Structure formats: C-alpha cells, structure tokens
Amino acid sequence: MKPLETLKQSPERLWTSSFVTLTLCNLLLFTALQMTLSTLPAYVEDTLHGTSVQVSLVTSLFALSAIVARLFSARAMEKGGRNLLIFLGLAILLTALAGYYFTGSILVMLLLRVLFGIGFGMTSTAFPTMASDVIPVRRMGEGMGYFGLSTSLAMSIGPLIGLSLLQGPGFGSLLLGAAAALALILPLGFRLARSLPAGHQEPHEAPASASGSGASRRLLLPCLLNFLLSISYGGLLGFLALYGAERQLPHIAYFFLFNVVAIVIVRPLSGRIYDRFGPAALLIPGSLFISAGLLLLSYASSTAALFPAALCYGIGFGSMQPALQTWMIQSVGPRQRGFANGMFFNSLDLGVAVGSMLLGVIALYTSYAVMYRYSILAPALLLAVYLAILISGRSTKPGITHLSS
Template identity: 50%
Template sequence: MEGQREKLWSKDFILLTICNLLLFMNLQMMTPAFPAYVSGRFHANDFTVSLVISLFALSAIVARLFSGEALKRGKRNQILIAGLCLALLSSAGYFYSGTIAMLLVMRILFGAGFGMVSTTFPTMTSNIIPPKRMGEGMGYFGLSTSLAMSIAPVIGLGLLGEYGFGTLVAAATVLILLIFPLIRLVRTSGAQPAKTMAASQQAGKVQFFDRAILLPCFLNLLLSITYGGLISFIALFGAEAHLANPGWFFLCNAIAILLVRPVSGKIFDRKGHIAVLIPGALLVLVGLLILSYATTMNVLLISAVFYGLGYGILQPSIQAWIINLVTPEKRGMANAAFLNSIDLGIALGSMLLGVIATATSYPAMYRMSALLMVVFLFVYFLYLAGQAKAKRRKAYLASKELGA
C-alpha cells in the first residue's frame, strides 16, 4: 500500500500532463502568429497589436482569481468544462473575426477560458501527486509547458506562412477538442477532505490570496520580469548585435529547462527549497550577464543554457513550495496566484525593461534585469535569516520551559 501511495506516474497524472500540453500548444501556436496576422490583415498599429496580447493576459489573470475561489469550494468540474468550452469556441471564433474588435473579444474570451483551465489542471495534478514527491511531480508536469514553448511557436508560424491563418486556427481548435475525450478518462476526484470543505463553505469567506504564499509569489514575479525582457526584446537585441537568428536562444533555453526540471524536483523533495533556489537564482543571474555581453551566436547560446537551467530549477520548485504552504482546499487559489505572478511579471518586464532599454541600451537593460536576481537572493536570505532566528527563539523558550 505504501508503494502504491508513493506512485507518481499514474494514468491520471499522465493524462493531465498531456491535456496541459495540448492547452499550451494552442496558446503558443497562436500567440507568436497574432502580431504578423493582425498587422497584415487589419493594418493595425503597434498599440492595437499589443492589445491582442495584453487583453488576453488581463482576462486570464482575472479568471484565475475567481477560478481559485471556485476550486476551493469544490466546483472543479464546472470550472473545467466552462473553461474548455470558452477556449474551444473562442479558438474557432478567430476564423470568423472579420474585424479587429471581434478578434479582441475572442482574445478576451480565450483568456478567460485559458485562465480557468490552466488553474484547474495543475490543481488536479497536485492533488494526485504524493506529498513527498511534490517537487518531482510538478517538475515533470511543468515539462508539458516547456515542451509547448519550444515547439509550438515553430509549428504555428510554419502553418501561418505555408497554409494561412485559417489552417492555423483549425489546428489550434483541434488541440482543444482533443482535451475533451482525454479529460473524461481522468478518474481522480480531486476531492477535498469533507471536514475542511465544510468549514470552508460555512465560513463563506472569499479569499483570492493567502499571505503564506506572498514570498514565493514575489520571488516568482521577479523571475518572470526577467523572462518578460527576454521574450519581448531578444529579437531586437539580436538585430542590434548583428546576430543571425537570436530565436535559437529560446530553443536552447527550452532544452536546458527540459533536462534540469526532473532533477531539480527530486532535490527539492529531498532537501527543500533552500537547496534549489540559491543555485537556480545564480544561474539565471549569470545567464543574463553573459547575454548582455553576447556578440556571437556561441555566447548567446551559452547564456541561453545558463538561463534555462536556472529557470528550469526555479519555477517548478517555487510552484511546489507554494502548494506545500497551503491546505489542499486552497491549492486552486495557490496555483492561480502562481500563474498570475508569471503573467504579471512578464507584462511588467515587457513594459519596465522596455523603458530602460529606450533610455540606455539592450545590453544595459539585461544587466539591470540581472540585478533583479540579486534582489531575489537578498529577499530570500532575509527570509532564511528570519526563519533561523524564529527557530532559535523557539528552542530557547522550549529549553526555559524544561528548566522551569
């Protein structure tokens, strides 16, 4: 029985990971194709193009807040089905969006559906992962997102270029359709303990956030700001540095993430977050510094490896840490907060680092971005010092009680 409880690779775990892969494949196939399509089809300016991305992100953030609360109250199936239906209808709706206004409506609807589903999948997964293997399990689950990030943009842009927007929309819609039969095969109830659920419903308190997860969410926000600077400006940085194809940065970055995530998860489970967060932050710091001095493709790819290793260590470890800090019925809220810290960080990184780049240069911007990881380490060390002080005080009071 013990071995069975510790099993990670169950049928439900595999199915949920595949479903998450299909969801993020849809997102990553469409997102990089939209700027080219919108500017070409509607002759839109840069501000309008940015709305296609930003309205989606805002809609997803708001949807996750309410989804986390609904999941806490046991409405998992309703949230999942409603979110999938919204994602399906809006994905198909892109094809019939003859005006920019209608396309923006579809993006808002897709953001809402995506926010609901992307909160539910990791919550369901965290409920079936053995507690002692949470870091490893969330690391493997997160590989679905990393895999989508590495291959979907290439597929999406290829379909757009070769066959047109209609074919791309059809392919993305089919990906969402495939989730419906797969999710029906998942048997886990993801149920909360009856006593905890009853207490939660009786209290009737709406809680979008928990102070217990403030620190890891803030650290994840800092990490995500650096990533926002990468996805927004790496192409412009590459052009300025006369690099042939800076897009290779993301491929090497994704490969490094895929390689390190399973290992870092096991270390997290055995030794805790202190064993992974410090080396992960240092790797990201070094990667950004190397990138800021890149003048050749080899240096660019080396920076991608360092950044990918650090990012692959940090993100799933922070997510597992957040999940471990809350009770089971709050995991939906915790996952929503984790995902929102990513989206908010990327948005802030795109805006704030863009201002810095305009005032200085892209290399200087990436060096400033590296300073965020110094802040990351400083805040984390303050937390560790506070924990150590509290532990010593607790031991001192316990010894005094024994002496009395």
C-alpha cells in the same frame, strides 16, 4: 484518495494513468498558449501595424484577464466545478482562436486577447490542482517537478512551433495548429471526468473559509518571488522575435529549442533536490543562471551564441518555477490547492504582463538588446529579497499543513 494512514504505509506510486493524462493535458494547453503568445506581438506589429505599446498590450491584457478569471475559478474548484472549468474554458479558447483569424483591427484583437485570457485562466487552474491531488504527499516536489516539466516544455516548444509556422505557412496554419492542440484535450478531459472525483479533502482539514487568510499570508513570499521570476520571461515572449530582427538573427526561435534541452536535463533533478533540501537549493543558483542567460542573450550576434544563453536561462527557470509552485502547494491544505495554484499562475501572469509593459517602454527608448540587460534587475531583486529573508532568520520553508492532524 486513500486515507492518510494507509497512504503512509503503502507504496507511493507517482506515475498513475491519471497523473500521466493530466500532465499531457497541461502540455497541450500550454503549447497552444505559447504558440500564440510568442507570435501575436510580431503579427500585430507587422500585419496590423501596431505600435510598441499596442504590442505590449497583446501580452499584458491576456495576462490580466487570466488573473481575474482565476479569482473566480479557485472558488469553483472548492465547490467541485473542475469539469465545468475545463470544458467551458476550452470552448472559450477555441472561440477566441477563431476570432484571431478574421480580425483586421487592433481593438478587436485586444478584446479577443481578453477573452482568450478568461478561457486560459479557467482551464489552467484545474489541471495542476487535480495533479496535486493525485501525487503522493511525500513525493510532491518530485511529482510537481515532472508535472511542471510539461509547462516548461510547452514554454519552449510552443514558441518554436509558433514562430516556425508564422514564418512558414502563415498565420492561418499557426492558429490551426494551436486549435488542434486544444481539441486533443477534449477526449482526455472526458476520461478524467469519469476517473477522478470532483474534489478532495483530507481528514481533519478545516474548511477553506476558516483558513483562507492564513493561506494568503503563507503564499505572499513565493508569490512575490514568482512575480519577479516572470518579469524577464515577459520580455522573452513579447519581444524575442523582434529582437531577432533587430540583431539580424534569422533563427532566433532556436533560443526556445536550446531552452528545451536545459529544461529536460534539470527538471527531473530539481524536484528531488527540492524534496531533500528545500527551495533555497534551487532559488539561489537559479537566479544567477537566469541573470547570466539574459546577459548572454543581449550580446548574441549569431545562432551559436544563443545556445549558452538559452542553456543558462533554461537551467534557472526550469529549476525555480516548479520549486515555487511546489512551495505554494505545500503551504496550504488539499482543499485550498486550487487557490494556491491560482495564486501561482496569477503571480506568473502578472509578472509577464508587468514585464511586457515595462520592458516594452525601455525598448521604445533604447533597443531590445539594452532592454534585456535591464531585465536582469528582476532576478537580481528576487535573489536579494530571498537572501534578506534568509538572513533575517524567518522561515522560508513551506508548512505542509495537510500532514498535521
């Protein structure tokens, strides 16, 4: 990395080969995740004859184990253990995928979900932290917006591919496709290991231990908002396929396809909006779009009706998620970016886990349509909390600690 003085005077190039490679690795990682995350609940219910509670555990146990893994991964990142996290995490992920194919027991499946979560927690901490190190400081919102596009695209195309393979060639082809996506990361990871340093630290930066408690306090609000944002997404991942069966919608996977359209449209703009106006310009309208998308989804009775629902949800989620991640990265110093990214994904996974569990209980006593209407409470609460902070006069702007001397 260039010294800060040189960085201010030189052209701030975003699309370097390292940034493109990291973005592609992240896309492949999250595509493999989403291919299985959206399909395993239906597989467990239909093939392993699991109950609704066991189905929700398939998602929540994965998320909780990923959270625990990231707590240790953030420390490894500070000590320069990025390459170890990437390759060990990929090995664990591939091992768990192989285990899915041979298991015929719900208990073993749940144990493998814990193993998969550990591998994913390790790998998913490394890539965004490395990306935040190669993005120019003053283009952080735009850069993380483009990098986050890989996550959001995977959240849409992954379920679409996974559900299509599960309903077509079958479960084995689904696992083979996910394994192929992970295997493609290996040569790209070796390239990154040769081209990027083990870590990065700006001049005048305090050691991580000295400012860790302050960083944690600065991250509390965006973590809470990200948690609330992710609750409804847990309902989509865990139960959308089952909702399609309930409503007799054979092409329910098209929701994720239409979601891609919205994300591709909004993501390049959202990063620039963030850099110019801050998080409020994205979080407030985004909450309203997500609420509208969930409401429209709950009343969908045809494939055509999925389009406006997915469009609204994609605009909201696709603009809010990178805004929150950039906010968290800009609130800490460069050496703590691993910690900030870990907190971002932990709050996301915790929201998915809690959402899957709570919404699964609601669906058990009502229906999946009613469940999606209840899930609107999450973005509504997000909006209420954020507006309350704004009205109280407290600052909700990220403190860009790495620019201070």
